[in-house]
Amino acid sequence: MPEYILTIGLEVHAQLTTRSKMFCACAVEYGAQPNTRTCPTCLGLPGALPVLNEGAIEKTVLTGLMLGCEIPPEVKWDRKNYFYPDMPKNYQISQFDLPLCVGGGVPLYDLAYPKDAQKDIAQPGKVVKLTRIHLEEDVAKSTHHEKFTTIDFNRAGTPLMEIVSEPDIDSAEEAFAYLTSLRQILVYGGVSDADMEKGQMRCDVNISVRPVGQAELGAKIELKNLNSIAAVRRAIHFEHARQIECLERGEKLIQSTRRWDDDRGETTLMRTKEDAHDYRYFPDPDLLPLHTAEIVEKVRGQVPELPHQKRARFEEAYGCSAYDAGVLASEQALAGYFEEAIAGAPELPAKKIANWVINALLGALNDAGMSLADCPVTPAALAALVGTIESGKISANQGKDVFAEMMASGRSAAEIIKEKGFEQVSDTGELEAMVDEIIAGNPDRVAEVKSGNAKALNWFTGQVMKASKGKANPKIVTELLQGKLQG
Ligand code: ZN
Ligand code: MN
Numbered sequence: 001m002p003e004y005i006l007t008i009g010l011e012v013h014a015q016l017t018t019r020s021k022m023f024c025a026c027a028v029e030y031g032a033q034p035n036t037r038t039c040p041t042c043l044g045l046p047g048a049l050p051v052l053n054e055g056a057i058e059k060t061v062l063t064g065l066m067l068g069c070e071i072p073p074e075v076k077w078d079r080k081n082y083f084y085p086d087m088p089k090n091y092q093i094s095q096f097d098l099p100l101c102v103g104g105g106v107p108l109y110d111l112a113y114p115k116d117a118q119k120d121i122a123q124p125g126k127v128v129k130l131t132r133i134h135l136e137e138d139v140a141k142s143t144h145h146e147k148f149t150t151i152d153f154n155r156a157g158t159p160l161m162e163i164v165s166e167p168d169i170d171s172a173e174e175a176f177a178y179l180t181s182l183r184q185i186l187v188y189g190g191v192s193d194a195d196m197e198k199g200q201m202r203c204d205v206n207i208s209v210r211p212v213g214q215a216e217l218g219a220k221i222e223l224k225n226l227n228s229i230a231a232v233r234r235a236i237h238f239e240h241a242r243q244i245e246c247l248e249r250g251e252k253l254i255q256s257t258r259r260w261d262d263d264r265g266e267t268t269l270m271r272t273k274e275d276a277h278d279y280r281y282f283p284d285p286d287l288l289p290l291h292t293a294e295i296v297e298k299v300r301g302q303v304p305e306l307p308h309q310k311r312a313r314f315e316e317a318y319g320c321s322a323y324d325a326g327v328l329a330s331e332q333a334l335a336g337y338f339e340e341a342i343a344g345a346p347e348l349p350a351k352k353i354a355n356w357v358i359n360a361l362l363g364a365l366n367d368a369g370m371s372l373a374d375c376p377v378t379p380a381a382l383a384a385l386v387g388t389i390e391s392g393k394i395s396a397n398q399g400k401d402v403f404a405e406m407m408a409s410g411r412s413a414a415e416i417i418k419e420k421g422f423e424q425v426s427d428t429g430e431l432e433a434m435v436d437e438i439i440a441g442n443p444d445r446v447a448e449v450k451s452g453n454a455k456a457l458n459w460f461t462g463q464v465m466k467a468s469k470g471k472a473n474p475k476i477v478t479e480l481l482q483g484k485l486q487g
Pocket of ligand 2: 013136162
C-alpha cells in the first residue's frame with residue numbers, strides 16, 4: 001500500500017472591525033433590523049459610486065505588517081464578475097493582481113495546536129507561508145425558510161479581508177493551529193474579532209492527497225461550510241481518509257467543491273469544476289489605484305507586541321515557563337492582567353503570580369462562564385492575596401478558599417481572612433506554649449523522635465495543628481519542634 005502526502009491550503013475571510021462599510025458610509029452593525037443599514041452604493045443601484053474606507057485599508061496593512069508581508073507601493077481594485085443572488089451588482093469589488101499584502105507567514109504557536117496534539121508537534125516553530133492578503137466587500141446575508149428565502153443587505157459591502165495561505169499545511173492539526181494562531185494575532189492587532197462561530201472569520205479548506213513520489217499535487221478539493229476551528233480539523237481528517245480510500249480503489253479524484261456536514265461528520269459533493277471559474281476580472285473604473293507609502297508609515301507605529309514576542313519576554317523577564325508564558329500571552333487582556341499584578345507587588349516571585357492567574361483565576365472564570373473583563377478580582381487584589389500567602393499569614397489551602405470568596409463577592413483578601421478567622425497563629429510565644437504542653441504529655445513519642453524517627457516529628461506537628469484548630473503556622477511549629485526535640 002503506497003503512502004500518501006496530505007497538502008492543505010487555507011483561504012480565510014475575516015470581517016474587519018470598522019465602523020462603516022467598505023465603499024459607503026453605512027454603519028457596520030450586526031444584529032440591526034434587516035435592511036436598515038443600506039444606501040444606493042451598497043444596494044448596487046445604477047450610478048452609485050464607491051468611496052474607499054481608509055480604516056479598512058489601514059487594518060489590512062496592519063495585518064500585513066504583523067504577518068511580515070510586503071506592502072506593494074501601488075495596489076488597485078478589480079471587479080470580480082459572477083452572478084450571486086446576495087450580490088446586487090453581480091460583481092464584487094476585490095483585488096486581483098495587485099493585492100495590499102504579498103508573502104509573509106503565520107507562526108504556529110505550540111499552545112494553538114489541539115490539546116491532545118500538543119505533545120507531538122511534527123514541526124515546532126513552523127511558520128505557514130502566505131500567498132497574499134487582499135481587501136474586498138462582503139455580500140448580503142440570505143436566510144432560507146421552508147418555501148422562500150429572505151435577504152438582508154446590512155452585511156452587503158462590509159469590509160472583508162481575505163488571507164490566502166500557500167499549500168504549506170501538512171495536517172489537520174496544523175490547520176487547527178494556523179487558525180488559532182491567526183485569530184490570536186488578528187485580535188491582538190484589533191483588526192478583527194475573528195470568531196468563526198460568529199461568522200466573523202470564515203474558512204475554506206483546499207485539500208489534496210497524492211502518493212509519495214508523485215511531484216505534482218493531487219486534485220484540489222475545496223471544503224465549505226466550516227463553522228468552527230474544531231470542525232475544520234474534523235473535516236480534514238474525514239476528507240484525508242476519504243481521498244486515500246478513493247485512490248486505493250483506483251478511482252480518479254477530480255477538482256471539486258464539497259460541503260462539510262458537522263452533525264453527520266462527512267463531506268458531500270456540491271459541484272465539480274473541470275476548469276477554474278472565469279471571473280473576468282478587470283480594474284474597477286470607479287476607483288483609482290492606491291499609493292500605500294503614507295499608510296504604511298502611519299500604521300507601522302500601531303504594530304503591537306505580538307503573542308510570540310510577549311511570550312519570549314515573559315520567559316526572559318519574569319522567569320515564566322514556556323507553557324505559562326504561552327498561556328498568559330495568548331490574550332492581550334490576560335497578559336495585561338498578569339503584568340499589572342506583578343507591577344503591584346514587585347517583591348513577589350512572578351512565577352507565583354503566574355500560577356495563581358493561570359490555575360485559580362482562569363479556572364474560576366471558566367467555571368463561572370465569565371470573561372476577564374467581568375472579573376471581580378482586580379490584579380492588585382490578587383497580588384495582595386498572593387502576598388498574604390507568601391508571608392505565611394495564611395496557608396495556600398486557606399488562600400484557595402479566600403480566593404473563591406473574592407471571586408464570589410469582590411471583597412478583599414484581608415477582609416475575608418479577618419471575617420473567617422483564617423489568620424494563622426504565628427506568635428511564637430503562643431505556639432511554644434502549645435508545643436511544650438504536647439511534648440510534656442507524650443514522653444513515648446518524644447523518645448521515638450530522639451531515636452531518629454522522623455515520622456514521629458510529623459505526628460507532633462499534627463497534634464499542634466489540631467490543638468490550634470488548624471490556625472497554627474505549620475512552618476513555625478515544625479521549626480519549634482525541631483529546636484526542642486532534635487536540637
Ligand atoms: Zn451603503
Ligand atoms: Mn474572497
